[in-house]
Amino acid sequence: MAYDYAKYLRPGKLPHIWCAGCTYGIVLKSMIRAIDSLNYDKNDVVVTSGIGCCSRLPGYVDFNTLHTTHGRSIAFATGVKVANPKLKVIALGGDGDMTAIGGNHFIHACRRNIDITVFVFNNNIYGMTGAQYSPTTPKGAWATTAPYGMTENNFDITSLAIGAGASFVARTTAYHATHCEKMIKEALEHKGLSVVEIINACPTGFGRKNKFKTPTSMLLWMKDSAVNVEKAKNMSPEELAGKFTIGVLHKEEKPEYLETYDATVGLKK
Amino acid sequence: MAKAERIEINKKWCKGCEICVELCPTNALEMVDFKVAVKDLEKCIACMQCELRCPDFAIVVYKKEKE
Amino acid sequence: MAKKLEFMMGNHAVAEGALYAGCKFYGGYPITPSTEVAERMAERLPKVGGRFIQMEDEIAAMASVIGASLAGVKSLTATSGPGLSLKQENIGYAMLCEIPVVIVDVMRGGPSTGMPTGPSQSDIMQAKWGTHGDHPVIAVTPASVQEQFNETVRAFNLAEKYRCPVYVLTDAIIGQMMEQLEIPEPGELEVIERPKPDCKPEEYLPFDMDKEFVPLAAFGSGYRYHVTGLHHNSDGFPTNDPVLHTKNTVRLIERINKNYDDIMKVEEFMTDDAEVLVFAIGVSARSAKHAVIEARNQGIKAGLLRPLTIWPFPDKHIDNILNKGNVKGIVVPEMNLGQMTLEVQRVAKGRCQVEGLFSLMLDPILPGEIVEKIRRFV
Structure with a gap:
């Protein structure tokens, strides 16, 4: 039986705004399946986003949804969570949103280990404003603001999250749609700040100008470049050249921010 | 081998990215007027690759119940 | 007690x-x-x-x-x-x-x-x-x-x-x-609680443009809705329609303007027969009050208009005093280089002189300085 997404989609909002071949729709579907498998009450789920293409996602899903200002998804989400810890809070945003303009909120949420689930939709470019380079644009790649090729080094989002103290960090791709669903589910089940970096494709802004002729070729690049983190442990650096790992990259049990806060201050219930 | 009973395509939502057509392992889909269409339902093995990776919620594959 | x-x-x-x-x-x-x-x-x-x-x-x-x-x-x-x-x-x-x-x-x-x-x-x-x-x-x-x-x-x-x-x-x-x-004891000051929507969740329009006010439902209360910083329709979803954008922007501004009397709070001190008005807020208003008393002691009919709501601007209150026809000048002491003074001049529309008394010194403007300014209008 085909999966019925309608239960979680707001009626009348599709087709979505994303370009042909943009992989955000694939991730949206993975996200819906993951949430559905956890049987959350829709009234208890809050989804926040910043500004950018993926930040339009909350508008399509039937939860409490908050499309905030550029980069501030996690900061708004923090307010929601602290005010009502019973809510299941998801904060999402793109690579520019989360690691450039919102980088400060990203690292500090990781440091606090507040129980928020963060999804970073990494498509290596600012898509909505027309293909400007982001902190994850690969060196040498073309962007409208890097017409001679990207000259800056880029962020590894998962390393950034681990270094900053997130207690669950995973990477997946839009191509690996069922793996993506699994990573999202595990992240949601984890108590503490969890980050899932989701490798996505922007065929319009990034692909066309960077030797990916079709959206499918970008998906196949993900397929060919992703190595499961367990498998990667037995691979040499030479074998891993040009590849990236997917799976749960880091998981640890450590005190969650609000539990620590409430206990320390002796919060009057 | 699993088979599809039918494949529903929502042409209003399909943006013609061709991901489904290109990922289909049995060449069961094709592009007609920039939208996906079923070329040969008999070829479909209900692997669900197209449905899974359609970004536009535009393809739904209904598997045939086992006979 | x-x-x-x-x-x-x-x-x-x-x-x-x-x-x-x-x-x-x-x-x-x-x-x-x-x-x-x-x-x-x-x-x-x-x-x-x-x-x-x-x-x-x-x-x-x-x-x-x-x-x-x-x-x-x-x-x-x-x-x-x-x-x-x-x-x-x-x-x-x-x-x-x-x-x-x-x-x-x-x-x-x-x-x-x-x-x-x-x-x-x-x-x-x-x-x-x-x-x-x-x-x-x-x-x-x-x-x-x-x-x-x-x-x-x-x-x-x-x-x-x-x-x-x-x-x-x-x-x-x-x-x-x-x-x-x-x-104050509990209950001594009014405390307004947030109203809750009483409609069914599926009928809830969190930003209903045809209503002056809609109660804001809390996330998690069963009213699932969308909030966006994009201009939005009554249901909260983005719209590019300039007519709706205009309608909603005007609605938000007008509902504040319309409720001027409820939002505005002004202290009027000796303004009934005032010929020179001092318009001041915050720490400058404290000095201004002393200055008005001192000016009265010197036989000058001074008065103080002290807004406790500065935005929206107390246009009506200034108008009411100026319409009596007694006021020759308004002194506006403020610890900047004339932000309120411009607004007072706008409202005065030339009916009297408006003079600022500006200071960037880190001490409050002193009553004596204000009195000196008041005296210039007599």
């Missing part, structure tokens, strides 16, 4: 006022001369079942109070000029999305890092026009420690009633000084 008296710092009184109003969330970032508000809230909130968080920056602080308010909790943040500049984008968000929050601005000398420990009144225009786009603004202006408390309660009430961010615009002197504070 004995009055509950305390000797308290102005910034602490703001915190106590917020708690009296039912505030249960504070999100802030340290900045002089406002930090004591945060310190007091950090200590006091847990004791009343609320939570405090020191965010990673001013922008995050503003975002967090908006998020908390959407979760149904009365929320406060405090800052000063530079921090307020950083908060502005999200303040605009709260205005467009009709989210009640209270923002305390303890004004210090600017621009830039400016005079961090020096008092000033130079954010009057920042409060009004700091964020981009056309929008309504409510700002209250306390002038004593007691008013720090009472006006913070009123700010929360206005925020809830008008579903918008409200400023407590105070200054480094009022915020840092200590005075007697009489803590």
Whole structure:
């Protein structure tokens, strides 16, 4: 039986705004399946986003949804969570949103280990404003603001999250749609700040100008470049050249921010 | 081998990215007027690759119940 | 019953006022001369079942109070000029999305890092026009420690009633000084609770453009809706329709203007027969009151118009006094280079002279200086 997404989609909002071949729709579907498998009450789920293409996602899903200002998804989400810890809070945003303009909120949420689930939709470019380079644009790649090729080094989002103290960090791709669903589910089940970096494709802004002729070729690049983190442990650096790992990259049990806060201050219930 | 009973395509939502057509392992889909269409339902093995990776919620594959 | 008296710092009184109003969330970032508000809230909130968080920056602080308010909790943040500049984008968000929050601005000398420990009144225009786009603004202006408390309660009430961010615009002197504070008994001051929607969730239009006010449902209360900083339709979803954009923007501004009498609070001191009017807020109003008394002692018919609501601007109150035809001139003492004076001139429309008395010195404008200015009109 085909999966019925309608239960979680707001009626009348599709087709979505994303370009042909943009992989955000694939991730949206993975996200819906993951949430559905956890049987959350829709009234208890809050989804926040910043500004950018993926930040339009909350508008399509039937939860409490908050499309905030550029980069501030996690900061708004923090307010929601602290005010009502019973809510299941998801904060999402793109690579520019989360690691450039919102980088400060990203690292500090990781440091606090507040129980928020963060999804970073990494498509290596600012898509909505027309293909400007982001902190994850690969060196040498073309962007409208890097017409001679990207000259800056880029962020590894998962390393950034681990270094900053997130207690669950995973990477997946839009191509690996069922793996993506699994990573999202595990992240949601984890108590503490969890980050899932989701490798996505922007065929319009990034692909066309960077030797990916079709959206499918970008998906196949993900397929060919992703190595499961367990498998990667037995691979040499030479074998891993040009590849990236997917799976749960880091998981640890450590005190969650609000539990620590409430206990320390002796919060009057 | 699993088979599809039918494949529903929502042409209003399909943006013609061709991901489904290109990922289909049995060449069961094709592009007609920039939208996906079923070329040969008999070829479909209900692997669900197209449905899974359609970004536009535009393809739904209904598997045939086992006979 | 004995009055509950305390000797308290102005910034602490703001915190106590917020708690009296039912505030249960504070999100802030340290900045002089406002930090004591945060310190007091950090200590006091847990004791009343609320939570405090020191965010990673001013922008995050503003975002967090908006998020908390959407979760149904009365929320406060405090800052000063530079921090307020950083908060502005999200303040605009709260205005467009009709989210009640209270923002305390303890004004210090600017621009830039400016005079961090020096008092000033130079954010009057920042409060009004700091964020981009056309929008309504409510700002209250306390002038004593007691008013720090009472006006913070009123700010929360206005925020809830008008579903918008409200400023407590105070200054480094009022915020840092200590005075007697009489803590009102519960119920003594009005506290407005947030109304809850009574329609079915599927009928809820959180931003209904055809209504003046719609209750704001809390996230998690069963009313699932979408909030966006894009111009939106009544249901909260983005629209590019310029007609709707215009309609909603005008609606948000008009509902503040229309309720001028409810929002406006003004102290009029000896204005009945006044020939020279002093128009002042905050610490400058304290000097102005002394100046008016001194001028009266010298036989000059002076009066004080002291707004406790500076935005919307007290146009009607100025008009009413000027329409009597007695006033020859208005003196506007302010600790900046003329932000309010321009507004008073706008309202006076040439019916009398309006002269500012400006100071960037770090001491309050003295009564004697104001008296001297008053005398020029006689």
